[in-house]
Amino acid sequence: MKQAATEATTAMSVAELEQMARRIRASCIQMAQDGKEGHLSSSLAYVDAVTALYFGWLRLDPARPDDPERDRFILSKGHGCTALYATLAARGFLPRRILKEYNQEFGPLPNHSCRHALPLLEMSAGSLGQGLGVATGIAYGLRLRGSTARVAVVLGDGECNEGSVWEAAMFAAAQHLGNVLAVVDYNGIQAVGRSDEIMGHTALEEKFRSFGWNAWNVDGTRMADLLAVLAQVPVVNGQPSVIVARTRMGVSFMENDVVWHYRKPSEEEVRRALAELQARPLQGDE
Amino acid sequence: MRRAFVESLCLLAEKDPRIVFLTGDLGYGVFDDFIARFGPRYINAGIAEAQLVCAAAGLAKEGYRPLVYSIASFMTGRPFELIRISIAYAGLPVIVVGAGGGYCYANSGVTHHAAEDLALMSLLPGMTVTAPGDPGEVRALLPQLAALPGPSYVRIGKFGEPSYASDEPVVVGQARWLRQGTRGVTLVTTGDLAVPALEAADKVQRERGWSPTVVQFHTVKPLDEAALGRLAQDTHTLFVAEEVCPQGGLAAAITEWMVRTGTRMKFRRLGPPDAFVLGNPRLETVRKKFGYNAVALFEACLAAVTPA
Numbered sequence: 221m222k223q224a225a226t227e228a229t230t231a232m233s234v235a236e237l238e239q240m241a242r243r244i245r246a247s248c249i250q251m252a253q254d255g256k257e258g259h260l261s262s263s264l265a266y267v268d269a270v271t272a273l274y275f276g277w278l279r280l281d282p283a284r285p286d287d288p289e290r291d292r293f294i295l296s297k298g299h300g301c302t303a304l305y306a307t308l309a310a311r312g313f314l315p316r317r318i319l320k321e322y323n324q325e326f327g328p329l330p331n332h333s334c335r336h337a338l339p340l341l342e343m344s345a346g347s348l349g350q351g352l353g354v355a356t357g358i359a360y361g362l363r364l365r366g367s368t369a370r371v372a373v374v375l376g377d378g379e380c381n382e383g384s385v386w387e388a389a390m391f392a393a394a395q396h397l398g399n400v401l402a403v404v405d406y407n408g409i410q411a412v413g414r415s416d417e418i419m420g421h422t423a424l425e426e427k428f429r430s431f432g433w434n435a436w437n438v439d440g441t442r443m444a445d446l447l448a449v450l451a452q453v454p455v456v457n458g459q460p461s462v463i464v465a466r467t468r469m470g471v472s473f474m475e476n477d478v479v480w481h482y483r484k485p486s487e488e489e490v491r492r493a494l495a496e497l498q499a500r501p502l503q504g505d506e
Numbered sequence: 507m508r509r510a511f512v513e514s515l516c517l518l519a520e521k522d523p524r525i526v527f528l529t530g531d532l533g534y535g536v537f538d539d540f541i542a543r544f545g546p547r548y549i550n551a552g553i554a555e556a557q558l559v560c561a562a563a564g565l566a567k568e569g570y571r572p573l574v575y576s577i578a579s580f581m582t583g584r585p586f587e588l589i590r591i592s593i594a595y596a597g598l599p600v601i602v603v604g605a606g607g608g609y610c611y612a613n614s615g616v617t618h619h620a621a622e623d624l625a626l627m628s629l630l631p632g633m634t635v636t637a638p639g640d641p642g643e644v645r646a647l648l649p650q651l652a653a654l655p656g657p658s659y660v661r662i663g664k665f666g667e668p669s670y671a672s673d674e675p676v677v678v679g680q681a682r683w684l685r686q687g688t689r690g691v692t693l694v695t696t697g698d699l700a701v702p703a704l705e706a707a708d709k710v711q712r713e714r715g716w717s718p719t720v721v722q723f724h725t726v727k728p729l730d731e732a733a734l735g736r737l738a739q740d741t742h743t744l745f746v747a748e749e750v751c752p753q754g755g756l757a758a759a760i761t762e763w764m765v766r767t768g769t770r771m772k773f774r775r776l777g778p779p780d781a782f783v784l785g786n787p788r789l790e791t792v793r794k795k796f797g798y799n800a801v802a803l804f805e806a807c808l809a810a811v812t813p814a
Contacts, residue, residue, distance in 0.1 A: 335596065343567065347591045353557050354592055357564020357572075364526075364546055364570075379670035384588065394552070 227300050232275055239373035239445050240310055240497035241271040245470050247306035247319055250501035253485055255302075255323030261480040265407035265440075265467035266374055270303055272446040273403065275374055277453070282312035284339035285340055290360055291370050294342050296340055297350020297405065301333040301502045304341075309502050313340055313383055318501035349382025350381055351375065356388050359397045372397045374480060378410025385454045386431070389460075393432030398458040400429075406440065407467045409478050425464040433462050440465025507663040507698070510641035512536055514648040519643040521545050521632035522652065528564050530558045532605065541715035555585040559592055559600075560571045573712050577611065578604025578661055582591045586626055593657045594630040600657050601648075606660030607637065608697060608749035609778065616782050619663075624696070625754025627659035627729045634658040634678065635727040636716065639700035643724050646676035649699035654678070654691065663698050670704055672722075672775035681733035687719035691810045693803060696723045697755045699747040702793070718745075722765065728761045728784045734769070743772040743810040747798050752780050772810070776802060799808050 228374065232240070240474065245479050248263045274280070278291040292354040295304045302322060309316045322329045332346030343354055362369050379385060384434040392400050404424055406414050416422050434455045438445050453461045471493045474480045494501070516539055519525040526550045527540060541548045550560045555576055562572035568656065574581065581604045582589070593600045604623045627635045634654055638644045644662060651658040676807045684700060685707050693703040696799035699720040711717045721737055737744075746757040757775035764773065776798040783792055793799035 344591070344595060345564075349556070350560050350563075350588055350592050353560020353588075354564040354567070356557070357561035357566075358568055359560065359564070360549070361526075361565045361568030361570050365568075382798060384556035384560065387552075387554035388560060391551055391554065391561060393556050395549075 228382055232294065232448065233422055234444050237275055239499065240275065241268050241443065241495045242390050242470075244271060244306040244310055244332060246497050246499040247501040247503060249471070249485060249490055250503060251302045251306070251319055251322040253487070253490050254320060255331065256484055257323045258480070258482045259299045259302070259331070260483070260486050260492065261407060261409055261469055261474065262297060262376065263303035264469040264471065264474070265323060265404070266300065266405035266465065267303050267470065269403050269405065269440050269445055269446060269463070269465045269467065270307045270374060272443060272450060274307050276447050277450040280311070284409070285313060287301070291369050292342050292371040293353050293357070294351045294371065295333055296373050296378050297344055297348065298332040298345025300376070300405070301329070301331065301345070304333065305329050306502055308340065315501060316502045316505045318503070319404070342489060348376070348379040349384040351393070352385055352388040355400055355402075356382040356392045356395070356397055358439065359392070359400045360395060362399060363397070370401065372401045372403065374403045374405060377404055377406045377415045377422065377424065378418075380422070380424060381406065381410075389428060389431045392460040396458045397460050400455045400460040401420055401453050404461040404464045405467050406464050407469070409476075409481065414499070425462065428462040428464075433460050435462045435464065437464045438466070440467035441470065482498040490499060507638065507641050508536065508665045509643040509666050510601070510644040511648070511662050512540065514542065514645045516540055517550060518649055518652055519547060522570040522571065524569060525652065526570045526572045526575045528557050528558050528572055530574070532570040532576055532581065542750050544763050548766060549558055556588050557808050558593060559588040562600045563596060563598050563602050564592075566600050567596070571599055571601070573601040575603040575605060575624055576629040577618060577725055578623045578663035579608035579618055581605075581624040582620065582626045582659070583655045584783060589674055590630055594633055597632060597656050601651050602657065602659045603662045604659065606646050606664060609783065609789050609792045610663050612783065612792045613786050615786050616784065618782060621749065621751045621778055623659070624726050624750045624756070628754055629761070630657075632656045633727065633754060634725065636678065636725050637661040638668055638697065638724045639722050642669050642779035643676050645679055646659065652750065659709070660699060665696055667700055670700065676724065679728055679730060681730040682722045682724065683719070684722050685758055689716045689718070689811055691718040691807050692741040693720045693807070694723060694737075694738050694746045694756070695720065696726055696748050696750070699749060699798065702798075702800035703803055705800035709800070709804045717780060718810075723756055724749055726756050726759065729763065730764055734760065735767075738769050738771060739773050744774075745803065745806050745810075746773075746775050746777070746779045747803060748775070749793075750777060751764055752777065772807065
């Protein structure tokens with residue numbers, strides 16, 4: 221077996237990761253204002269999870285983004301791309317100032333992630349229910365050529381309405397793709413309402429478990445909990461893993477309100493949010 | 507054509523370790539040889555066309571050359587948007603295989619009819635769309651599709667179609683002259699309608715002493731416009747025989763070309779109408795009913811040189 225070329229992660233403490241997550245949130249809010257584009261809730265909620273993944277689990281090297289032995293990260297819910305852009309900038313894959321170019325015509329950071337605009341991405345997204353399926357194909361291909369690289373994919377809870385997610389879930393279990401990790405951003409909110417009301421009692425971790433997956437239900441706002449679960453993946457039973465992360469936006473006046481799926485923050489709201497986070501947006505760094 | 511497909515798939519897989527075959531739980535017994543020889547490069551993704559498409563996209567991203575295989579109606583229509591995004595938008599070299607395109611499975615009912623497959627796949631930017639007419643064209647096209655940098659579609663028929671001969675090689679994107687005629691009448695075909703077209707041409711030769719030109723467009727997209735320009739030079743009447751819906755097929759592409767280039771020829775499409783075909787008829791009945799079998803093509807040729 222080929223060894224992963226880069227070892228996981230960074231040596232940051234939990235407190236440092238929490239602070240980084242706050243800066244990434246601040247960056248998302250700044251991008252929403254600068255780019256005049258909403259979908260804030262779709263980004264803010266999974267910031268802790270994507271921070272934990274990029275700084276604590278994925279084996280990546282910003283100096284070698286094309287390394288064939290790198291772990292793959294796929295954002296399946298492409299409308300939540302500002303958190304990914306900010307995390308890529310935080311982790312050194314993108315210059316931080318580039319975040320100022322979010323949602324500019326023909327720019328590098330469109331409001332649904334596009335690999336033609338940003339070739340660094342593993343895939344384009346924006347149409348829901350495809351990332352997990354593509355991840356299983358990548359994972360199968362990696363195993364076929366003897367690679368130990370792994371694939372992580374972030375899905376939305378609303379996205380799990382799509383039947384194709386469950387086709388992929390069956391496939392991953394049937395093919396014993398232990399190199400697949402799915403993280404479901406269970407923020408409880410989708411485009412026009414609350415996930416549990418729209419699709420009934422969601423119980424996603426039970427659903428995945430019954431499909432043959434290793435499944436955890438964690439408080440997706442607690443960095444230490446996220447890291448503790450990630451440390452158990454991949455699981456030796458060779459089956460795929462899913463973390464259902466119960467998430468929050470992390471800004472008190474935005475919590476639990478469907479409107480932040482769409483709403484662009486006003487200048488005053490940006491000020492309030494950044495003050496509450498006590499964090500500077502990354503795009504201000506030189 | 508199905509046999510030719512399986513044999514060329516094995517040949518291809520032998521030469522190219524990047525070939526991976528994914529089926530949507532179809533082809534009982536047909537792929538046993540492939541499974542025995544290539545093991546994990548055969549994947550049965552189950553009756554899950556969306557997953558078939560996405561998994562193939564992931565494999566292609568990792569450098570593999572996947573083929574996805576199901577009945578043409580299920581392979582193209584059902585996961586259309588996933589093909590659009592995960593394969594075509596991504597520009598990945600996946601070969602989408604539609605088994606039993608057109609009314610191949612006419613007798614199984616509307617669920618199994620795939621008159622839209624070529625039109626649907628032609629809608630996608632960057633997609634090469636092919637409909638070989640005989641086992642030889644399947645064998646020749648498949649390795650060429652596998653060598654393309656982007657996605658492609660191939661419609662294949664069933665088992666036991668006849669073969670035809672031509673001096674012209676089979677080159678993706680190039681129309682193929684199967685018969686050079688003498689009286690300015692040209693039959694353009696795609697898919698296995700080349701077979702009734704050649705039958706009709708033989709009958710005209712036998713009974714009337716002349717022959718129409720027969721040109722096979724095994725590649726529907728990109729359209730071989732150079733070939734159209736060439737055939738227009740000695741064609742006064744052009745027939746396009748196709749088993750595709752009237753919108754978005756070969757005839758539609760050729761009429762668009764004629765209008766765009768100001769090319770004037772008498773033109774008639776012979777093919778199925780814009781309608782669901784009810785009653786579970788057999789394939790031959792469909793072709794007879796809608797006037798695009800060998801007899802109908804023969805009569806069209808005669809009418810073109812002896813106006814009523």
